[in-house]
Amino acid sequence: MHRRDFIQCVGGGVIFAATAKAAWSAVTGDDVWIAPGQTEPEVRRKALSYAILAPNPHNMQPWLVDLSTPDEVVLRIDPTRLLPVTDPFDRQITIGCGAFIELFCLAAGRLGRRVEVSAFPEGEPDGRLDHRPIARMRLSEGATPAPLFSAITQRRTNRNAHRNAPVSQTQIAELVGAATTEGLLAGGVVQGEVRDKLRDLTLKAMLIEQSDRAANNESADRTFLGAREVAAHPWGIPIRGGNIEWLIGLGVVSRDGLKTPGSLAFKGQTDMMRQTANSTQAYGWIVSSGNRRVHQIAAGRAYARFALKAETLGLAIQPNSQALQEYAAMAGCFRDVHAVLAPKGGRIQMLARIGYADQVPHAPRRGLDPLIRSA
Ligand SMILES: Cc1cc2nc3c(=O)[nH]c(=O)nc-3n(C[C@H](O)[C@H](O)[C@H](O)COP(=O)(O)O)c2cc1C
Secondary structure, three states: OOHHHHHHHOOOOOOOOOOOOOOOOOOHHHHOOOOOOOOOOOHHHHHHHHHOOOOOHHHOOOEEEEOOOOOEEEEEEOOOOOOOOOOOOOHHHHHHHHHHHHHHHHHHHHOOEEEEEEEOOOOOOOOOOOOOOOEEEEEEEOOOOOOOHHHOOOOOOOOOOOOOOOOOHHHHHHHHHHHOEOOEEEEEEOOHHHHHHHHHHHHHHHHHHHHOHHHHHHHHOOEEEHHHHHHHOOOOEEEOOOHHHHHHHOOOOOHHHHHOOOOHHHHHHHHHHHHHHHHOOEEEEEEEOOOOHHHHHHHHHHHHHHHHHHHHOOOEEEEOOHHHOOOHHHHHHHHHHHHHHOOOOOEEEEEEEEEOOOOOOOOOOOOOHHHEOOO
């Protein structure tokens, strides 16, 4: 098959953007999105059934929870579920923990519980995360408003190209309002020079990442291809549904292909990067005053609210994290994106593209039981 035919047969180059047409509800990893916690007898487990739906890097779901003390949840990291190449200091993994905490608090609030969160109660690790708790969360009686709660089961990361429909300044202001908190600055842009610079910069960073063998392999090894493989691995990035299923069946799209420059799968992914970047309508970002672990947790909590708010506004959202990553090949993009969005200092923790796009299915989750672990 020639590349042109390949691209045409999968619809304009968006080969890895899954369609929402197929029904996935028969698969266990997808069931977690339907009435989370309904059959759970205990309030912490009910709230945790929502927390596992948090956005998190590469869908690694790196969370371990200790429930051995009543009315308390201790969150630790699973050291086997990190991203050592593209996230060498576990910054993004920590942001994913912040998102988990935020969803836990929203769900607990809806269940009539207040949550007191102590982040890194035994100290903040510097280089890499370690066995010490990421957070201790204590529950007590008392209703808490949880306005974004109902968006939790609707939210998803949408990697599709955007329709040519503008996002308004008012919508961006709502997203920024949902994310802003002490020590964090959220922002956004819907048109003009900064938006166009971000299109170029995010694309450049994606292409650098794709051409860096170690970084690209880290992603490819965490990408599952086709309904059967995804069902067997309810984590990582799922690629399934529509035309892609038979391309996978024919071996035209394979994990080896994703790792091999020049292959149809590799080039198809490059095309997708160009198409998504060039179609992007708006960007939003979250900048913290420093880069301590507590800033990363706060950024994760803020991003969760940002993404939930986007869902309530009918907007598609996808983080574009490559330019923010801390490995050698990315140093130039890292410097450039900070010069554009944080010229007076601060650390960009999240950068996401925002627009209107065809809906995608949810990414599966492993469920709650594999996460429960006493220290
Ligand atoms: C810190 C962080 C960085 C992320 N970076 C990217 C990214 O660069 N590209 C992307 O497509 N998704 C990115 N995501 C989204 C995750 O891949 C996504 O949340 C995960 O696969 C689960 O899917 P869901 O959000 O649809 O539930 C990121 C999420 C977080 C929390």
